[in-house]
Amino acid sequence: MDDVKQTYHIPVLLDESINGLDLKKGGIYVDVTFGGGGHSKEILKRMDETCKLYSFDQDEDAESNIVNDSRFTFVRSNFRYLKNFLKYYGITEVDGILADLGVSSHHFDDSERGFSFRFEGKLDMRMNKRSGMTASDIINTYEEEKLADIFYLYGELKNSRKLAATLVKRRTTKQFETIGDFLDVIKPLYGREREKKELAKVFQALRIEVNHEMEALKEMLMAASEILKPGGRLSVITYHSLEDRMVKNIMKTGNIEGKTEQDFFGNVKTPFKIINNKVIVPTDNEIETNPRSRSAKLRIAEKK
Known part of the structure:
Protein backbone atom coordinates (compact mmCIF):
# COMPACT_ATOMS: atom_id res chain seq x y z
CA MET A 1 0.00 0.00 0.00
CA ASP A 2 1.34 3.40 -1.02
CA ASP A 3 1.37 6.18 1.51
CA VAL A 4 -1.55 8.54 1.22
CA LYS A 5 -0.51 12.06 0.26
CA GLN A 6 -1.52 14.30 3.14
CA THR A 7 -2.53 17.17 0.86
CA TYR A 8 -5.75 17.99 2.66
CA HIS A 9 -5.40 18.12 6.42
CA ILE A 10 -4.41 16.29 9.56
CA PRO A 11 -7.23 13.86 10.43
CA VAL A 12 -9.30 14.94 13.43
CA LEU A 13 -10.01 12.58 16.36
CA LEU A 14 -8.24 9.85 14.39
CA ASP A 15 -7.78 7.19 17.07
CA GLU A 16 -11.09 7.89 18.78
CA SER A 17 -13.18 7.71 15.61
CA ILE A 18 -11.56 4.52 14.30
CA ASN A 19 -11.57 2.84 17.71
CA GLY A 20 -15.28 3.59 17.63
CA LEU A 21 -15.69 1.39 14.55
CA ASP A 22 -14.56 -1.64 16.57
CA LEU A 23 -12.98 -3.27 13.49
CA LYS A 24 -13.73 -6.95 13.06
CA LYS A 25 -12.02 -9.68 11.04
CA GLY A 26 -13.49 -9.91 7.56
CA GLY A 27 -15.58 -6.76 8.04
CA ILE A 28 -16.83 -4.36 5.39
CA TYR A 29 -16.29 -0.69 6.24
CA VAL A 30 -17.13 2.65 4.66
CA ASP A 31 -15.42 6.03 4.98
CA VAL A 32 -18.00 8.40 3.49
CA THR A 33 -15.65 11.42 3.62
CA PHE A 34 -12.36 10.29 2.05
CA GLY A 35 -10.78 13.72 1.46
CA GLY A 36 -7.05 13.47 2.08
CA GLY A 37 -7.35 9.80 2.95
CA GLY A 38 -6.15 10.15 6.53
CA HIS A 39 -8.92 8.16 8.19
CA SER A 40 -9.05 5.60 5.37
CA LYS A 41 -5.30 5.02 5.56
CA GLU A 42 -5.52 4.34 9.29
CA ILE A 43 -8.49 2.01 8.86
CA LEU A 44 -6.55 0.02 6.25
CA LYS A 45 -3.55 -0.14 8.58
CA ARG A 46 -5.71 -1.70 11.31
CA MET A 47 -7.82 -3.99 9.09
CA ASP A 48 -6.92 -7.61 8.40
CA GLU A 49 -6.43 -8.95 4.86
CA THR A 50 -10.03 -10.21 4.59
CA CYS A 51 -11.64 -6.80 5.24
CA LYS A 52 -12.90 -4.37 2.62
CA LEU A 53 -13.02 -0.56 2.71
CA TYR A 54 -15.15 1.63 0.44
CA SER A 55 -14.39 5.35 0.55
CA PHE A 56 -16.61 8.09 -0.90
CA ASP A 57 -15.76 11.60 -2.11
CA GLN A 58 -17.41 13.78 -4.74
CA ASP A 59 -14.39 16.09 -5.14
CA GLU A 60 -12.10 15.19 -8.02
CA ASP A 61 -9.12 16.60 -6.07
CA ALA A 62 -9.51 13.70 -3.61
CA GLU A 63 -8.54 11.25 -6.35
CA SER A 64 -4.90 12.27 -6.00
CA ASN A 65 -4.98 10.63 -2.54
CA ILE A 66 -6.38 7.26 -3.65
CA VAL A 67 -4.79 4.34 -1.81
CA ASN A 68 -3.13 1.51 -3.75
CA ASP A 69 -4.51 -1.45 -1.82
CA SER A 70 -6.51 -4.46 -3.04
CA ARG A 71 -8.87 -4.10 -0.06
CA PHE A 72 -9.73 -0.52 -1.00
CA THR A 73 -12.35 0.85 -3.41
CA PHE A 74 -12.74 4.56 -4.13
CA VAL A 75 -16.24 5.79 -5.01
CA ARG A 76 -16.39 9.22 -6.63
CA SER A 77 -19.80 10.26 -5.40
CA ASN A 78 -21.64 12.31 -2.80
CA PHE A 79 -22.27 10.19 0.29
CA ARG A 80 -26.01 10.79 -0.07
CA TYR A 81 -25.89 7.96 -2.64
CA LEU A 82 -24.24 5.60 -0.16
CA LYS A 83 -26.83 2.85 -0.43
CA ASN A 84 -27.08 2.92 -4.23
CA PHE A 85 -23.34 2.72 -4.85
CA LEU A 86 -22.79 -0.05 -2.32
CA LYS A 87 -25.61 -1.97 -4.01
CA TYR A 88 -23.77 -1.49 -7.32
CA TYR A 89 -20.76 -3.22 -5.75
CA GLY A 90 -22.98 -6.01 -4.43
CA ILE A 91 -22.89 -4.78 -0.84
CA THR A 92 -26.16 -4.80 1.13
CA GLU A 93 -24.77 -4.75 4.69
CA VAL A 94 -21.67 -3.21 6.27
CA ASP A 95 -19.92 -3.49 9.64
CA GLY A 96 -19.03 0.15 10.13
CA ILE A 97 -19.41 3.65 8.69
CA LEU A 98 -17.17 6.63 9.47
CA ALA A 99 -17.90 10.26 8.59
CA ASP A 100 -15.76 13.35 9.19
CA LEU A 101 -18.14 16.15 8.22
CA GLY A 102 -15.65 19.01 8.35
CA VAL A 103 -14.43 20.94 5.31
CA SER A 104 -10.75 20.23 4.73
CA SER A 105 -8.03 22.86 4.99
CA HIS A 106 -7.25 21.98 1.37
CA HIS A 107 -10.52 23.58 0.29
CA PHE A 108 -10.05 26.67 2.45
CA ASP A 109 -6.51 27.16 1.15
CA ASP A 110 -7.41 26.86 -2.55
CA SER A 111 -8.33 30.37 -3.72
CA GLU A 112 -9.92 28.98 -6.88
CA ARG A 113 -12.61 27.15 -4.90
CA GLY A 114 -14.03 30.24 -3.15
CA PHE A 115 -14.49 28.67 0.29
CA SER A 116 -12.55 31.29 2.25
CA PHE A 117 -12.76 35.04 2.67
CA ARG A 118 -8.97 35.11 3.11
CA PHE A 119 -8.34 34.96 -0.65
CA GLU A 120 -9.58 36.66 -3.77
CA GLY A 121 -11.23 34.41 -6.33
CA LYS A 122 -14.56 33.40 -7.78
CA LEU A 123 -17.50 32.79 -5.43
CA ASP A 124 -17.83 29.10 -6.22
CA MET A 125 -17.89 26.85 -3.09
CA ARG A 126 -18.94 23.69 -4.96
CA MET A 127 -17.50 20.45 -3.59
CA ASN A 128 -18.28 18.87 -6.94
CA ASN A 211 -23.65 21.73 -1.59
CA HIS A 212 -27.06 20.79 -0.13
CA GLU A 213 -25.16 19.55 2.90
CA MET A 214 -28.09 19.13 5.27
CA GLU A 215 -30.17 17.17 2.75
CA ALA A 216 -27.18 14.98 1.85
CA LEU A 217 -26.39 14.31 5.53
CA LYS A 218 -29.99 13.35 6.23
CA GLU A 219 -30.01 10.87 3.34
CA MET A 220 -26.67 9.38 4.35
CA LEU A 221 -27.69 8.92 8.00
CA MET A 222 -30.97 7.27 7.04
CA ALA A 223 -29.12 4.95 4.65
CA ALA A 224 -26.57 4.14 7.36
CA SER A 225 -29.34 3.11 9.75
CA GLU A 226 -30.59 0.66 7.12
CA ILE A 227 -27.38 -0.93 5.84
CA LEU A 228 -25.44 -1.37 9.09
CA LYS A 229 -25.45 -4.96 10.35
CA PRO A 230 -26.58 -5.68 13.91
CA GLY A 231 -23.53 -4.80 15.98
CA GLY A 232 -22.23 -2.49 13.24
CA ARG A 233 -20.89 0.91 14.26
CA LEU A 234 -21.61 4.46 13.11
CA SER A 235 -18.80 6.90 14.00
CA VAL A 236 -19.45 10.55 13.07
CA ILE A 237 -17.39 13.71 13.61
CA THR A 238 -19.36 16.98 13.43
CA TYR A 239 -18.30 20.63 13.55
CA HIS A 240 -21.41 22.77 13.94
CA SER A 241 -24.67 22.52 15.81
CA LEU A 242 -26.95 21.81 12.83
CA GLU A 243 -25.19 18.63 11.75
CA ASP A 244 -24.47 17.54 15.32
CA ARG A 245 -28.17 17.78 16.16
CA MET A 246 -29.06 15.57 13.19
CA VAL A 247 -26.48 12.95 14.16
CA LYS A 248 -27.58 12.98 17.81
CA ASN A 249 -31.24 12.64 16.79
CA ILE A 250 -30.72 9.68 14.46
CA MET A 251 -28.70 7.86 17.10
CA LYS A 252 -31.12 8.54 19.96
CA THR A 253 -34.47 8.27 18.20
CA GLY A 254 -33.86 6.67 14.81
CA ASN A 255 -35.02 9.78 12.91
CA ILE A 256 -33.55 13.15 11.96
CA GLU A 257 -36.27 15.20 13.66
CA GLY A 258 -35.64 13.62 17.08
CA LYS A 259 -39.25 12.48 17.47
CA THR A 260 -39.41 9.71 20.05
CA GLU A 261 -41.60 6.65 19.77
CA GLN A 262 -41.94 4.29 22.73
CA ASP A 263 -42.74 0.61 22.94
CA PHE A 264 -45.25 -0.93 25.36
CA PHE A 265 -42.72 -0.74 28.20
CA GLY A 266 -41.86 2.92 27.61
CA ASN A 267 -38.50 2.28 25.93
CA VAL A 268 -37.58 4.62 23.07
CA LYS A 269 -37.71 2.86 19.71
CA THR A 270 -34.40 3.36 17.90
CA PRO A 271 -32.20 1.12 15.76
CA PHE A 272 -29.11 2.29 17.66
CA LYS A 273 -27.44 1.88 21.01
CA ILE A 274 -25.34 4.91 22.03
CA ILE A 275 -21.72 3.93 22.70
CA ASN A 276 -20.51 7.26 24.09
CA ASN A 277 -23.26 8.91 26.13
CA LYS A 278 -20.94 11.87 26.56
CA VAL A 279 -19.78 13.42 23.30
CA ILE A 280 -16.04 12.93 22.59
CA VAL A 281 -14.03 16.10 21.96
CA PRO A 282 -10.36 16.66 21.05
CA THR A 283 -7.74 16.94 23.76
CA ASP A 284 -6.06 20.27 24.43
CA ASN A 285 -2.95 18.86 22.78
CA GLU A 286 -4.81 17.97 19.57
CA ILE A 287 -6.42 21.41 19.42
CA GLU A 288 -3.00 23.03 19.84
CA THR A 289 -1.43 20.97 17.05
CA ASN A 290 -4.50 20.95 14.81
CA PRO A 291 -6.67 24.08 15.28
CA ARG A 292 -9.20 22.67 12.79
CA SER A 293 -10.27 20.22 15.49
CA ARG A 294 -11.37 22.97 17.92
CA SER A 295 -15.13 22.59 17.33
CA ALA A 296 -15.13 18.84 16.56
CA LYS A 297 -17.48 16.43 18.32
CA LEU A 298 -17.51 12.66 17.91
CA ARG A 299 -20.61 10.51 18.42
CA ILE A 300 -20.59 6.71 18.15
CA ALA A 301 -23.55 4.35 18.01
CA GLU A 302 -24.04 0.63 17.43
CA LYS A 303 -26.85 -0.95 15.39
CA LYS A 304 -29.07 -3.07 17.62
Missing part, protein backbone atom coordinates in the same frame (compact mmCIF):
# COMPACT_ATOMS: atom_id res chain seq x y z
CA LYS A 129 -16.87 21.29 -9.51
CA ARG A 130 -18.72 19.53 -12.33
CA SER A 131 -22.27 20.45 -11.41
CA GLY A 132 -24.69 22.58 -9.45
CA MET A 133 -25.14 26.25 -8.62
CA THR A 134 -22.22 28.30 -7.36
CA ALA A 135 -22.33 30.67 -4.39
CA SER A 136 -22.49 33.63 -6.79
CA ASP A 137 -25.48 32.05 -8.58
CA ILE A 138 -27.31 31.85 -5.25
CA ILE A 139 -26.52 35.42 -4.20
CA ASN A 140 -27.49 36.77 -7.62
CA THR A 141 -30.76 34.86 -8.11
CA TYR A 142 -32.36 33.83 -4.79
CA GLU A 143 -35.26 35.88 -3.52
CA GLU A 144 -34.53 38.09 -0.52
CA GLU A 145 -36.58 36.01 1.91
CA LYS A 146 -34.90 32.78 0.85
CA LEU A 147 -31.45 34.34 1.24
CA ALA A 148 -32.38 35.57 4.72
CA ASP A 149 -33.55 32.09 5.70
CA ILE A 150 -30.27 30.53 4.54
CA PHE A 151 -28.15 32.96 6.55
CA TYR A 152 -30.34 32.50 9.62
CA LEU A 153 -30.70 28.71 9.52
CA TYR A 154 -27.24 27.72 8.28
CA GLY A 155 -25.13 30.58 9.65
CA GLU A 156 -27.21 31.47 12.73
CA LEU A 157 -26.71 35.13 11.81
CA LYS A 158 -28.83 37.57 13.78
CA ASN A 159 -28.74 40.18 11.03
CA SER A 160 -29.77 37.73 8.30
CA ARG A 161 -32.61 39.91 7.00
CA LYS A 162 -30.47 43.04 6.79
CA LEU A 163 -27.71 41.04 5.09
CA ALA A 164 -30.12 39.63 2.50
CA ALA A 165 -31.67 43.03 1.82
CA THR A 166 -28.24 44.60 1.33
CA LEU A 167 -27.21 41.90 -1.16
CA VAL A 168 -30.43 42.12 -3.17
CA LYS A 169 -30.17 45.91 -3.39
CA ARG A 170 -26.56 45.74 -4.61
CA ARG A 171 -27.13 43.07 -7.26
CA THR A 172 -29.64 45.28 -9.10
CA THR A 173 -26.71 47.47 -10.20
CA LYS A 174 -23.87 44.92 -10.26
CA GLN A 175 -23.90 41.14 -10.08
CA PHE A 176 -21.65 39.37 -7.58
CA GLU A 177 -18.84 37.40 -9.24
CA THR A 178 -15.84 37.40 -6.90
CA ILE A 179 -15.10 37.13 -3.20
CA GLY A 180 -13.91 40.73 -3.32
CA ASP A 181 -17.26 41.91 -4.69
CA PHE A 182 -19.02 40.08 -1.89
CA LEU A 183 -16.76 41.30 0.92
CA ASP A 184 -17.00 44.93 -0.20
CA VAL A 185 -20.74 44.78 0.49
CA ILE A 186 -20.96 42.65 3.62
CA LYS A 187 -17.92 43.79 5.63
CA PRO A 188 -19.45 47.16 6.60
CA LEU A 189 -22.30 45.24 8.28
CA TYR A 190 -19.98 43.86 10.97
CA GLY A 191 -17.80 45.47 13.60
CA ARG A 192 -14.08 44.89 13.26
CA GLU A 193 -13.86 43.01 16.57
CA ARG A 194 -16.29 40.31 15.37
CA GLU A 195 -15.70 40.58 11.63
CA LYS A 196 -13.83 37.28 11.09
CA LYS A 197 -16.28 35.24 13.15
CA GLU A 198 -19.32 36.70 11.40
CA LEU A 199 -17.81 36.38 7.93
CA ALA A 200 -17.05 32.72 8.68
CA LYS A 201 -20.75 32.20 9.46
CA VAL A 202 -21.80 33.90 6.22
CA PHE A 203 -19.48 31.70 4.16
CA GLN A 204 -20.56 28.59 6.08
CA ALA A 205 -24.22 29.28 5.31
CA LEU A 206 -23.55 29.73 1.60
CA ARG A 207 -21.36 26.60 1.43
CA ILE A 208 -24.07 24.49 3.09
CA GLU A 209 -26.68 25.74 0.61
CA VAL A 210 -24.44 25.34 -2.45
